[in-house]
Amino acid sequence: HIPETLRLYLTACATKLTTYFSPYITITIPEYCAERFKRGEFFLAIESYLGHACARRAHKLKAELAKDSKNLQVSVDDHEEVMDEFKGVTLWWYASKQPSKASLISFYPGQEDKRFYQLVFHRQHRDLIVDEYLPFVLAEGRAVTVRNRQRRLFTNNASGSWNSYRQKSVWSHVKFEHPATFDTLAMDTDHKESIISDLMAFQESKEYYAKVGNAWKRGYLLYGPPGTGKSTMIAAMANFLDYDIYDLELTAVKNNTELRKLFIETTGKSIIVIEDIDCSIDLTGKRLKRDKKGTKESDDDEKPKLPTDPEKDETSKVTLSGLLNFIDGLWSACGGERIIIFTTNHKEKLDSALIRRGRMDKHIEMSYCRFEGFKVLANNYLDVAEHELFGEIRQLLEETDMSPADVAENMMPMSEKKKRDPNVCLAGLVEALKKAKVAKAKEEEEAEAKKAKEKHEQEEAEAKKAKEET
Numbered sequence: 167h168i169p170e171t172l173r174l175y176l177t178a179c180a181t182k183l184t185t186y187f188s189p190y191i192t193i194t195i196p197e198y199c200a201e202r203f204k205r206g207e208f209f210l211a212i213e214s215y216l217g218h219a220c221a222r223r224a225h226k227l228k229a230e231l232a233k234d235s236k237n238l239q240v241s242v243d244d245h246e247e248v249m250d251e252f253k254g255v256t257l258w259w260y261a262s263k264q265p266s267k268a269s270l271i272s273f274y275p276g277q278e279d280k281r282f283y284q285l286v287f288h289r290q291h292r293d294l295i296v297d298e299y300l301p302f303v304l305a306e307g308r309a310v311t312v313r314n315r316q317r318r319l320f321t322n323n324a325s326g327s328w329n330s331y332r333q334k335s336v337w338s339h340v341k342f343e344h345p346a347t348f349d350t351l352a353m354d355t356d357h358k359e360s361i362i363s364d365l366m367a368f369q370e371s372k373e374y375y376a377k378v379g380n381a382w383k384r385g386y387l388l389y390g391p392p393g394t395g396k397s398t399m400i401a402a403m404a405n406f407l408d409y410d411i412y413d414l415e416l417t418a419v420k421n422n423t424e425l426r427k428l429f430i431e432t433t434g435k436s437i438i439v440i441e442d443i444d445c446s447i448d449l450t451g452k453r454l455k456r457d458k459k460g461t462k463e464s465d466d467d468e469k470p471k472l473p474t475d476p477e478k479d480e481t482s483k484v485t486l487s488g489l490l491n492f493i494d495g496l497w498s499a500c501g502g503e504r505i506i507i508f509t510t511n512h513k514e515k516l517d518s519a520l521i522r523r524g525r526m527d528k529h530i531e532m533s534y535c536r537f538e539g540f541k542v543l544a545n546n547y548l549d550v551a552e553h554e555l556f557g558e559i560r561q562l563l564e565e566t567d568m569s570p571a572d573v574a575e576n577m578m579p580m581s582e583k584k585k586r587d588p589n590v591c592l593a594g595l596v597e598a599l600k601k602a603k604v605a606k607a608k609e610e611e612e613a614e615a616k617k618a619k620e621k622h623e624q625e626e627a628e629a630k631k632a633k634e635e636t
């Protein structure tokens with residue numbers, strides 16, 4: 167029965183009065199803020215943080231399988247209070263909601279009630295809470311969300327897909343569930359360790375990159391023969407870092423403009439992969455020129471031609487300079503925490519501008535299977551750590567080049583599906599290695615013979631020429 171204006175006035179007075187006498191401060195964080203159709207990032211971070219750090223102390227919880235989350239998300243239920251402690255200071259969180267007026271149509275999708283969190287603390291801790299605690303909650307909450315999220319494998323396709331805001335997206339995605347880890351990856355232990363520590367250093371270097379004024383990104387070049395585990399390594403890296411993967415198919419990209427758009431749409435904490443880079447783009451570098459100062463690459467193809475709209479130029483393709491800009495252009499700094507990986511079977515074919523340090527910071531060679539790698543595979547596939555054939559296998563692996571994919575294949579013959587007997591599988595591998603050794607010796611012999619024949623022919627031609635001259 168009280169008119170709205172009077173009610174608001176009385177509420178304001180009551181708040182003033184309580185604030186005057188109460189030593190506590192309240193901060194309210196609404197679910198939907200400036201961007202009305204999007205849940206506030208801070209609200210979501212608090213939800214994750216409280217669910218992770220304080221939920222055990224709450225009496226009423228709720229559990230839901232949130233969008234893009236791989237685990238059940240437990241959070242504090244509405245109208246519930248939880249206590250938290252930070253640097254010896256006690257504070258209280260309230261989860262609450264304000265029922266919407268039934269007569270109003272809600273602007274918030276699926277959210278008729280306006281939910282919010284309230285944080286209450288003593289006013290003497292104001293600076294600590296605002297300057298340290300709230301940023302801490304934001305960072306912790308974000309980290310929990312990242313750990314919980316369902317990771318995704320994105321691919322760029324010509325048709326594109328529709329995102330939730332009904333805009334055409336250049337990436338489409340599926341769940342990323344590759345099981346590879348560094349433990350299951352067959353390679354030299356020291357080499358593996360050095361890659362793991364490089365990744366860890368990158369992940370922890372946010373401040374360092376900011377300090378030196380560089381975008382928080384790192385480039386890896388994975389090179390080696392087919393079947394040596396380049397794709398497996400990428401999956402292991404993504405699992406190790408908890409990152410999404412963007413598998414960029416360059417041949418499906420119309421032009422440099424589209425490439426830029428693709429890059430801008432990638433999010434942080436992701437690995438952008440271009441596989442078989444030597445097959446995807448003209449890497450001769452012929453079209454690559456230096457400008458007068460010699461500091462910046464430019465490309466004739468980049469100069470505006472008539473018609474100048476690159477979007478409409480269906481025939482144009484991604485150029486080397488477009489790719490270089492893609493790696494170190496300004497847009498690579500948006501969001502940060504990205505890893506770019508190129509893979510190739512032929513490192514020697516790549517233009518040096520593309521793989522110089524700073525662009526591809528670490529070159530990782532994936533090589534044929536040697537004994538250390540083999541032991542990992544034997545453990546993975548056969549659960550065997552020691553075997554009498556290991557000595558012979560070690561010797562043969564030193565003398566022959568067999569890819570880990572082939573070694574793995576020999577240890578998992580399809581006919582042996584019912585029972586993978588280590589004795590049979592390892593004996594099969596020995597046979598395969600012996601065959602490969604013979605084939606390699608034969609190949610070398612033939613190459614040697616061919617060389618000798620060519621030399622002989624050359625000598626004969628020279629002798630004939632000398633004879634004619636005299």
Ligand SMILES: Nc1ncnc2c1ncn2[C@@H]1O[C@H](COP(=O)(O)OP(=O)(O)OP(=O)(O)O)[C@@H](O)[C@H]1O
Nearest residue numbers: 350351352391392393394395396397398570571574
């Ligand atoms: N180093 C490795 N450790 C463990 N498994 C491996 C390794 N290398 C290859 N494999 C096995 O062989 C299969 C093929 O390997 P992968 O696709 O990673 O090789 P690649 O180097 O990317 O090959 P390509 O150059 O042909 O794309 C994988 O599914 C995996 O089972």
